[in-house]
Every structure is written in structure tokens, then in C-alpha cells.
Amino acid sequence: xxxxxxxxxxxxxxxxxxxxxxxxxxxxxxxxxxxxxxxxxxxxxxxxxxxxxxxxxxxxxxxxxxxxxxxxxxxxxxxxxxxxxxxxxxxxxxxxxxxxxxxxxxxxxxxxxxxxxxxxxxxxxxxxxxxxxxxxxxxxxxxxxxxxxxxxxxxxxxxxxxxxxxxxxxxxxxxxxxxxxxxxxxxxxxxxxxxxxxxxxxxxxxxxxxxxxxxxxxxxxxxxxxxxxxxxxxxxxxxxxxxxxxxxxxxxxxxxxxxxxxxxxxxxxxxxxxxxxxxxxxxxxxxxxxxxxxxxxxxxxxxxxxxxxxxxxxxxxxxxxxxxxxxxxxxxxxxxxxxxxxxxxxxxxxxxxxxxxxxxxxxxxxxxxxxxxxxxxxxxxxxxxxxxxxxxxxxxxxxxxxxxxxxxxxxxxxxxxxxxxxxxxxxxxxxxxxxxxxxxxxxxxx
Amino acid sequence: xxxxxxxxxxxxxxxxxxxxxxxxxxxxxxxxxxxxxxxxxxxxxxxxxxxxxxxxxxxxxxxxxxxxxxxxxxxxxxxxxxxxxxxxxxxxxxxxxxxxxxxxxxxxxxxxxxxxxxxxxxxxxxxxxxxxxxxxxxxxxxxxxxxxxxxxxxxxxxxxxxxxxxxxxxxxxxxxxxxxxxxxxxxxxxxxxxx
Numbered sequence: 252x253x254x255x256x257x258x259x260x261x262x263x264x265x266x267x268x269x270x271x272x273x274x275x276x277x278x279x280x281x282x283x284x285x286x287x288x289x290x291x292x293x294x295x296x297x298x299x300x301x302x303x304x305x306x307x308x309x310x311x312x313x314x315x316x317x318x319x320x321x322x323x324x325x326x327x328x329x330x331x332x333x334x335x336x337x338x339x340x341x342x343x344x345x346x347x348x349x350x351x352x353x354x355x356x357x358x359x360x361x362x363x364x365x366x367x368x369x370x371x372x373x374x375x376x377x378x379x380x381x382x383x384x385x386x387x388x389x390x391x392x393x394x395x396x397x398x399x400x401x402x403x404x405x406x407x408x409x410x411x412x413x414x415x416x417x418x419x420x421x422x423x424x425x426x427x428x429x430x431x432x433x434x435x436x437x438x439x440x441x442x443x444x445x446x447x448x449x450x451x452x453x454x455x456x457x458x459x460x461x462x463x464x465x466x467x468x469x470x471x472x473x474x475x476x477x478x479x480x481x482x483x484x485x486x487x488x489x490x491x492x493x494x495x496x497x498x499x500x501x502x503x504x505x506x507x508x509x510x511x512x513x514x515x516x517x518x519x520x521x522x523x524x525x526x527x528x529x530x531x532x533x534x535x536x537x538x539x540x541x542x543x544x545x546x547x548x549x550x551x552x553x554x555x556x557x558x559x560x561x562x563x564x565x566x567x568x569x570x571x572x573x574x575x576x577x578x579x580x581x582x583x584x585x586x587x588x589x590x591x592x593x594x595x596x597x598x599x600x601x602x603x604x605x606x607x608x609x610x611x612x613x614x615x616x617x618x619x620x621x622x623x624x625x626x627x628x629x630x631x632x633x634x635x636x637x638x639x640x641x642x643x644x645x646x647x648x649x650x651x652x653x654x655x656x657x658x659x660x661x662x663x664x665x666x667x668x669x670x671x672x673x674x675x676x677x678x679x680x681x682x683x684x685x686x687x688x689x690x691x692x693x694x695x696x697x
Numbered sequence: 698x699x700x701x702x703x704x705x706x707x708x709x710x711x712x713x714x715x716x717x718x719x720x721x722x723x724x725x726x727x728x729x730x731x732x733x734x735x736x737x738x739x740x741x742x743x744x745x746x747x748x749x750x751x752x753x754x755x756x757x758x759x760x761x762x763x764x765x766x767x768x769x770x771x772x773x774x775x776x777x778x779x780x781x782x783x784x785x786x787x788x789x790x791x792x793x794x795x796x797x798x799x800x801x802x803x804x805x806x807x808x809x810x811x812x813x814x815x816x817x818x819x820x821x822x823x824x825x826x827x828x829x830x831x832x833x834x835x836x837x838x839x840x841x842x843x844x845x846x847x848x849x850x851x852x853x854x855x856x857x858x859x860x861x862x863x864x865x866x867x868x869x870x871x872x873x874x875x876x877x878x879x880x881x882x883x884x885x886x887x888x889x890x891x892x
Binding site: 263265266271281 | 716727728731734735736742744746748749756757820832836864867868
């Protein structure tokens with residue numbers, strides 16, 4: 252019997268026998284009619300709350316971190332040390348008179364200028380008077396070159412306790428860019444106390460291990476008030492370039508109707524974020540002090556979302572993966588006041604800009620089936636805002652860590668033949684933790 | 698006896714919010730409506746979800762039923778509207794099916810098929826959601842393309858093309874099924890022409 256496809260289909264449909272639905276359908280209906288649906292907090296709100304909490308806590312920690320010193324507010328500290336033997340003290344100190352007990356070293360600076368000023372080479376004449384255990388100390392003037400803060404040096408005049416040349420360490424400091432080695436040898440011979448501030452004299456190297464190793468053990472038992480760690484500001488006339496690599500851990504969302512639907516308590520959909528990593532090459536140019544332009548070449552950036560739908564006791568899962576590459580251009584404002592983080596310079600950056608990305612691949616996993624949806628636009632423009640902390644381990648090498656918020660401006664859903672783009676506006680968005688390593692081509696103005 | 702209540706009594710009881718009338722109405726119409734849902738949803742779990750949503754709407758709006766049509770038709774209309782809603786919701790993430798690789802079919806080819814309902818439902822399930830909805834609205838509900846376009850929220854041209862694609866897809870599936878299961882050709886001795 253020949254029959255038309257439509258008729259065949261209609262007959263098949265109409266001939267479908269009545270079928271008893273699953274019993275839980277009525278239970279669900281009765282529950283809904285009672286107005287007592289199971290209270291369910293959509294996953295979206297869980298994740299949003301968690302993200303906001305994490306971001307809030309992280310921001311609070313960053314912003315309220317109380318450093319031990321701030322260059323801008325650095326205040327001179329006195330220093331005293333008790334020792335049974337004559338001591339030589341190299342101390343980075345402030346221009347104030349310091350008087351201590353008879354066993355202490357007394358120092359004073361002649362130069363009353365702020366030795367930590369950022370501009371102009373500092374020339375400090377220091378005069379040190381130190382007495383300890385009947386040992387007289389010579390007065391010595393030290394001329395400090397630029398890029399070095401003032402140094403107070405006191406050396407014993409007693410030949411027995413003296414070094415080969417008491418001027419040597421000062422000269423070395425002035426002339427040798429790797430002065431810390433010289434300084435160290437002197438320290439060992441003369442039992443020089445190098446407090447952790449002494450390391451800051453040396454601009455080219457990190458110093459914290461060096462400092463600790465040169466403290467006379469005998470002195471560690473004595474009462475001493477260590478000066479605050481003071482980071483010298485360098486006179487840097489040129490603008491700085493840096494290059495580096497950056498990685499982000501993204502917490503991705505795709506803002507669309509499904510996400511809105513998932514916010515409803517009675518929704519049977521759950522939306523979960525898609526975690527991914529982003530890797531970029533970074534370059535930055537300072538065009539004004541503390542104002543920079545930063546460009547990031549995004550090698551790989553993944554957006555997406557997980558969908559879980561609960562239907563009749565079964566979970567149906569769907570994963571959307573969108574892989575992008577592109578570039579980000581950021582305005583980078585650096586907080587002019589550096590801080591101290593365990594002896595390292597800590598700078599805060601505020602970032603704002605935009606990102607232009609190209610969709611290189613789109614995948615949709617429905618259960619075990621993977622398909623390539625074609626309904627997504629190739630270009631995606633996002634706004635970016637963030638904050639970053641940068642720690643300098645050396646003068647030119649730094650590590651940055653921060654948080655970013657990114658929101659897509661473009662409706663990435665271009666639609667299908669039967670679903671216009673406007674019907675399901677879709678925007679990307681994510682919260683990202685960033686980590687970057689940078690190398691400055693020229694010495695930045697820390 | 699409540700079990701023998703007329704549609705009027707059922708509706709009145711449901712309007713009063715009496716649970717036993719609600720349950721009775723559900724038991725009376727849910728098997729037929731579940732079959733409709735299976736025809737629209739294609740998969741059992743989606744059909745159950747559709748049925749649940751539809752009956753919640755029925756009970757919440759039953760006060761608006763004016764007895765100007767049979768109660769069953771009114772409920773069926775709500776079920777179909779729910780199917781449309783679910784399609785619109787699901788289609789936000791749906792993908793168009795590429796027909797580039799579809800077989801070139803000879804519309805005059807005559808196929809035979811088994812007449813059991815499972816085969817039919819499997820075939821319905823194999824239809825992509827969009828195709829199935831348009832096909833059902835056109836073939837089963839008897840709507841024209843303008844009405845389909847209005848209800849589904851698509852253009853009239855899209856409705857036409859979807860129907861054509863659905864038809865082609867159905868033909869392809871039938872041909873594949875027949876090719877992979879030759880016994881199906883002999884079963885029942887029924888045949889139809891794909892036109």
C-alpha cells in the first residue's frame with residue numbers, strides 16, 4: 252500500500268497507545284501545586300557567592316596588607332647593638348642623631364637631606380662616632396654615588412681591630428656594582444653587623460639572605476632595634492619596558508538564557524562554570540611615570556560552560572568549549588607608593604582595557620557525543636578590569652599576581668537558520684586569577 | 698463516585714483546588730497526553746518533563762476553561778504549547794543539523810516498515826528537535842507555516858525549510874533503517890512512498 256509520508260507519520264502518531272507516565276510525574280505536579288517545591292539554591296548562586304567571597308577576601312587582604320615599611324613614609328630608626336668587642340657597623344640610616352648606651356654605636360649624619368629621595372644623586376657625608384669597650388672609632392666621610400642611598404660606615408681605628416683599609420669597603424661600595432661580595436668579606440673580618448637594611452645599599456642584587464648571614468651571632472642576643480627596611484628609590488630617567496609571560500586561571504561563565512533560567516529556584520537546569528587556563532605573552536611600556544600601556548598576546552584562551560539538566564531522575568550533561576586567541580590592550584596605572592613584602596618591593600597595579608579575541612575552535616559535548624557548533628561568532632570583544640600586585644625579586648625580574656574581571660561585549664551567538672541571534676544573546680564573562688613573570692629591559696623606577 | 702465524574706465536575710473540583718479531582722483529571726488524561734509528549738519530545742525523560750510542566754499549567758489555568766471545546770482538546774493544546782516552549786528553551790543551545798552529507802534520495806523509492814509503536818517512536822526520537830516540532834505542528838496539528846512561525850517564533854520561510862529538511866531527514870533515516878535492517882522490509886508487509 253502506497254501512502255504519503257505525512258499520512259504515514261500522522262497515522263503512526265495517532266496510533267500511539269496511551270502510555271502511563273512515570274509515577275513521579277504526579278508527585279512532582281502535586282508538590283508544585285502545593286506551592287512547596289523543594290528548596291533548591293541554583294548552582295549559579297552557589298558559584299557566584301563563592302566567587303564574590305573569594306574575590307572579596309582576596310581584595311581585602313591585598314588592600315589591607317600592612318607593610319613593615321613604605322618608602323614614602325619611611326622614618327629613621329635608631330640602631331643600637333651591644334657587644335663585648337669593637338664592632339663595625341654599616342648602617343643605612345636616616346639623617347638623625349642617634350645616641351645609645353656606652354656599648355652602643357653612635358652615629359650621626361652631617362647631611363640633613365633626606366637620603367631616600369628619589370631624584371638627584373645623593374652625596375652624603377657621614378660622620379660616625381662609635382665607642383665600644385674602650386675602642387675609639389675614626390670618623391669617616393663617605394661619598395655615595397648615585398643609585399645608592401646614604402651609608403653610614405663606622406670602622407674601628409684600633410689597628411688591632413682594624414681592617415687592611417677602612418676605606419676599602421666604602422670605596423668598594425662606591426665603585427663596584429657587585430659591592431656586596433666585598434662588603435661581605437669585610438663583614439666577616441670585622442664582625443660587621445649588617446642588618447637587613449644594609450642589603451638595600453646594594454641596588455643590583457637581592458639581599459635578604461645576605462643580610463641574615465652576616466649578623467654577628469653574639470649580637471643577636473642583645474637588644475637591638477633594627478631599622479625598618481628601606482627600599483631606595485632609584486633615579487631612573489628613562490621609561491621602562493618589560494616583557495614577560497602571563498597565565499590566568501579562569502572561572503568562565505557564558506551569560507545566556509540558560510544561565511538566567513538556572514537562577515530560578517524551580518529551574519531544572521544547573522549551570523556550572525568552566526575552569527580553564529589562559530596563556531599570554533606580555534609587553535609593557537611606561538609613557539608617563541606610573542602610567543603604562545600593556546599589551547598581551549593571548550596564545551590560548553578558553554571560554555565555556557557546563558550545563559546539567561535534571562530530567563525524570565536523570566542528569567543530562569552538556570559542555571560548551573570555546574577556544575580563543577587574540578590580544579588585550581590595557582592601561583596600567585601603578586600605585587606610586589611601593590610597599591615592602593618580606594624585604595621585596597611590592598607594587599600595586601590597576602588595570603583597565605579591552606580584549607579582542609578570535610574563536611579558533613568551538614566544541615559541544617553532549618554526553619559522550621562531541622560536535623562542533625557553528626552558531627558562534629568568530630570575534631569577541633571583552634572589557635577587562637583588574638588589579639595586580641607585582642613583587643620584584645631583582646631589579647629587573649618581577650612576579651605579578653592579581654585578579655581580573657572580564658565581560659564580553661559581543662553577542663557571540665550568531666544564530667542558526669531557525670534561531671536568530673537576538674533570541675539567545677550570549678556573552679562571555681569570567682573571573683581570573685593571574686600570575687605573570689616579567690623581565691624589565693631597563694631598570695624600572697621601583 | 699469521583700472516578701465517574703464528568704469533565705464539568707472534574708474542572709469544578711480542580712478550580713476549587715481539591716486534590717482528589719486534580720489527581721483524577723491527571724489519571725484520566727495523562728496516558729493520552731504522555732503519548733503526545735512522546736511524539737513531541739522523542740525521549741522518555743523529556744516527555745515526562747513536558748507532561749509535568751503541561752499539567753501544572755493545566756491546573757493553574759483550569760479556571761479559564763470555558764467548555765467551548767472538549768477538555769481533552771484543551772489539555773492537548775496546552776501540552777503542544779508546552780512542547781513549543783520547551784523547544785524554544787532547548788533550542789538556544791541547539792545546533793543545526795548539517796544536511797550536507799545526507800543521501801540523495803529518490804522520492805519514488807518505496808519502503809516498507811514495521812508498524813509497531815516502538816519503531817515509530819525511535820524514528821521520532823531520531824528527528825532533531827526543531828525538525829520534529831515543525832513536522833508535528835504541520836502534520837499532526839495541521840497548522841500552516843504562518844501559524845507555526847507565529848507560535849514558534851520563527852519566520853515563515855524558516856518553517857518551510859525546516860519542514861522540508863525534516864522530511865528529507867525522515868526519508869534518510871527510513872532508508873538507513875531499512876538498509877541496516879532488511880527484515881524490516883518484510884515485516885508487516887506495509888509500505889509507503891516517500892513523497
